Amino acid sequence: MDKFTELTAVAAPMPEENVDTDQIIPARFLKTIKRTGLGEHLFANLRYGADGREKPDFVLNREPYRHAEILITLDNLGCGSSREHAPWALLDFGIRCVIAPSFADIFHNNCFKNGILPIQLPRETCEMLMDDARLGANAQLRVDLVQQVVVRPDGQEIAFEVDPFRRELLLEGLDDIGQTLQHGDAITTFEHGRDETKPWMPALAF
Amino acid sequence: MTARTLFDKIWHDHVVERLQDGTCILYIDRHLVHEVTSPQAFEGLRLAGRRLRRPDATIAVVDHNVPTSDRSLPIEEPESRTQIETLEHNVAEFGVPYIPLRSASQGIVHVIGPEQGISLPGMTIVCGDSHTSTHGALGALAFGIGTSEVEHVMATQTLLQKPAKNMRVTVEGELAPGVTAKDVMLAIIGKIGTAGGTGHVIEFAGSAIRGLDMAGRMTICNMSIEAGARAGMVAPDQTTFDYVRGRRFAPQGAAFDEACAYWSTLASDPNAVFDTEVELRAEDIAPNLTWGTSPEDVIPITGTIPDPATASEPGHRARLERALAYMGLEPGAEIAGTPIDVVFIGSCTNSRIEDLRSAAQVIDGRHVAPGVRALVVPGSGLVKAQAEEEGLDRVFREAGFEWREAGCSMCLGMNPDKLTPGQRCASTSNRNFEGRQGPGGRTHLLSPAMAAAAAVTGVLTDVRALTREIA
Ligand code: SF4
Numbered sequence: 001m002d003k004f005t006e007l008t009a010v011a012a013p014m015p016e017e018n019v020d021t022d023q024i025i026p027a028r029f030l031k032t033i034k035r036t037g038l039g040e041h042l043f044a045n046l047r048y049g050a051d052g053r054e055k056p057d058f059v060l061n062r063e064p065y066r067h068a069e070i071l072i073t074l075d076n077l078g079c080g081s082s083r084e085h086a087p088w089a090l091l092d093f094g095i096r097c098v099i100a101p102s103f104a105d106i107f108h109n110n111c112f113k114n115g116i117l118p119i120q121l122p123r124e125t126c127e128m129l130m131d132d133a134r135l136g137a138n139a140q141l142r143v144d145l146v147q148q149v150v151v152r153p154d155g156q157e158i159a160f161e162v163d164p165f166r167r168e169l170l171l172e173g174l175d176d177i178g179q180t181l182q183h184g185d186a187i188t189t190f191e192h193g194r195d196e197t198k199p200w201m202p203a204l205a206f
Numbered sequence: 207m208t209a210r211t212l213f214d215k216i217w218h219d220h221v222v223e224r225l226q227d228g229t230c231i232l233y234i235d236r237h238l239v240h241e242v243t244s245p246q247a248f249e250g251l252r253l254a255g256r257r258l259r260r261p262d263a264t265i266a267v268v269d270h271n272v273p274t275s276d277r278s279l280p281i282e283e284p285e286s287r288t289q290i291e292t293l294e295h296n297v298a299e300f301g302v303p304y305i306p307l308r309s310a311s312q313g314i315v316h317v318i319g320p321e322q323g324i325s326l327p328g329m330t331i332v333c334g335d336s337h338t339s340t341h342g343a344l345g346a347l348a349f350g351i352g353t354s355e356v357e358h359v360m361a362t363q364t365l366l367q368k369p370a371k372n373m374r375v376t377v378e379g380e381l382a383p384g385v386t387a388k389d390v391m392l393a394i395i396g397k398i399g400t401a402g403g404t405g406h407v408i409e410f411a412g413s414a415i416r417g418l419d420m421a422g423r424m425t426i427c428n429m430s431i432e433a434g435a436r437a438g439m440v441a442p443d444q445t446t447f448d449y450v451r452g453r454r455f456a457p458q459g460a461a462f463d464e465a466c467a468y469w470s471t472l473a474s475d476p477n478a479v480f481d482t483e484v485e486l487r488a489e490d491i492a493p494n495l496t497w498g499t500s501p502e503d504v505i506p507i508t509g510t511i512p513d514p515a516t517a518s519e520p521g522h523r524a525r526l527e528r529a530l531a532y533m534g535l536e537p538g539a540e541i542a543g544t545p546i547d548v549v550f551i552g553s554c555t556n557s558r559i560e561d562l563r564s565a566a567q568v569i570d571g572r573h574v575a576p577g578v579r580a581l582v583v584p585g586s587g588l589v590k591a592q593a594e595e596e597g598l599d600r601v602f603r604e605a606g607f608e609w610r611e612a613g614c615s616m617c618l619g620m621n622p623d624k625l626t627p628g629q630r631c632a633s634t635s636n637r638n639f640e641g642r643q644g645p646g647g648r649t650h651l652l653s654p655a656m657a658a659a660a661a662v663t664g665v666l667t668d669v670r671a672l673t674r675e676i677a
Pocket residue numbers: 270314315316335337553554555613614617618635636
């Protein structure tokens with residue numbers, strides 16, 4: 001996983017509620033066995049017409065948003081399916097940060113696991129940032145995870161909250177499996193305890 | 207000791223270690239694996255040279271993209287075939303118990319877990335699929351995870367988690383005739399919205415919930431995710447124990463009694479405090495369905511399609527307008543009588559034997575309306591066999607339904623069962639998002655009985671009109 005410390009980039013405004021993971025990456029693209037290559041299918045149903053051609057009015061088909069690394073939406077971003085293909089598709093397209101007034105739980109989690117920073121800000125702030133984003137290529141936003149601020153094009157700083165544990169992993173680009181395996185002894189002890197207190201717990205075997 | 211909820215008790219029982227900021231290492235009793243969200247996790251283990259910690263707590267099955275037509279034929283779509291072959295290769299390499307496509311007990315992961323006693327009360331159960339919440343009906347803590355977490359569970363048999371907030375949804379009273387668990391859950395989602403449960407685990411309680419059989423409780427818990435919750439659960443009781451007893455992987459004999467004694471301690475303490483409480487009266491619930499493209503777009507079958515002009519908030523109004531345009535509906539019109547093209551009875555929400563019986567009862571002696579394509583996709587091979595033993599397949603076939611093999615099928619349209627653009631579907635599944643059942647497809651979520659009523663009349667219909675005729 002790539003580290004996330006600071007990002008200065010174009011932000012794409014998508015003023016929609018409930019942008020679900022079926023929209024982010026429709027099910028027909030889930031047949032891959034890889035994590036990469038999904039960027040071209042990101043928002044496929046919104047981005048391409050039935051003839052496969054780009055819809056010119058979809059935000060990610062327009063300059064400068066083709067190069068957006070930040071995506072801003074309204075409430076409940078990432079609701080629906082748990083598919084991690086959604087953050088994979090965002091990441092493969094180049095998005096490293098998503099900003100919304102609220103997120104669905106699993107998607108929020110999945111973002112962190114893939115080096116994407118989800119930032120929760122009040123709805124009015126998101127709308128204000130979308131207005132900034134509409135100004136185009138010269139109106140880049142700066143996201144600073146060390147200081148925990150989003151910096152608007154006019155220099156105004158907006159503070160945001162982030163879970164300290166998640167922040168640490170992002171800043172270091174750390175894999176949390178490695179972290180947990182350091183607690184291997186505690187897990188083994190737990191398993192022994194469970195064998196004692198729940199001896200009825202069946203093992204699966206065919 | 208302070209009063210605790212069902213969720214608190216199961217959570218507490220599975221914490222291996224509490225880290226500095228409140229994040230916990232949570233032990234996982236069961237890990238269910240399917241072909242779509244696992245290949246990248248197995249690949250991750252392989253690349254890091256890690257083993258799978260507890261193959262004996264893990265089980266794999268193919269369900270999402272398998273064809274539900276004749277199983278003796280090879281799978282035509284090369285990508286689906288690759289995904290299935292990849293899973294077969296992975297389970298062999300890592301020693302994971304596996305239910306293959308042509309096994310008599312293959313089926314949707316959330317149907318086979320409870321059905322075979324793989325999922326039990328009091329357990330922590332995860333799967334790389336959001337509808338893992340289904341298993342919470344047993345009184346388990348069951349939730350969906352992403353593929354990175356799938357890999358984390360494979361390597362460590364744990365997850366890093368923070369405790370959720372507690373929500374209780376209480377439904378008191380008696381359900382009216384023709385009203386099912388699906389209608390109850392649609393009413394709940396309509397009331398609290400698709401983000402209403404965010405950050406919470408929902409416990410479903412009250413006399414109407416207690417009165418449901420396990421299939422109904424599973425339908426309710428299944429759609430907890432559509433209410434934004436991580437998980438849904440119902441406290442284990444006699445109905446639960448009777449259901450679990452004798453299932454293939456359930457404890458047997460004295461071990462079962464010992465397990466029951468433990469499971470009986472899990473119900474929320476009488477004075478436990480919930481962060482959020484929601485109450486509904488069972489009598490107020492009608493047969494419901496969705497009109498729009500979000501599971502919260504719920505109206506009773508006797509209702510009219512909402513007018514976006516009445517929405518106070520511009521973002522919300524825009525969403526409703528877009529949903530209306532996508533669904534091809536007029537504000538103010540009655541929903542009943544809307545013509546449909548396809549009927550899908552299936553998915554982990556409503557494909558158990560009880561669901562098929564309920565649909566068959568409405569269909570018996572009637573025929574699918576001209577021009578309507580109707581499918582029944584049983585949730586598992588065992589459900590299918592049971593239905594055939596009861597003669598339900600004949601009822602469906604004679605009425606003009608397609609009788610398919612088990613799988614997810616048209617719930618998400620990853621296999622060849624898809625809607626074509628503009629087609630309108632009465633579906634017993636759980637998601638009506640744009641394009642969910644195929645690009646451009648229009649989905650109305652409803653109960654198996656309501657789906658059956660739509661099939662035989664060719665329009666969205668109040669099932670009570672038909673069942674009254676029967677009675
Ligand atoms: S039936 Fe539908 S909701 Fe259930 S697991 Fe399959 S795809 Fe997911």
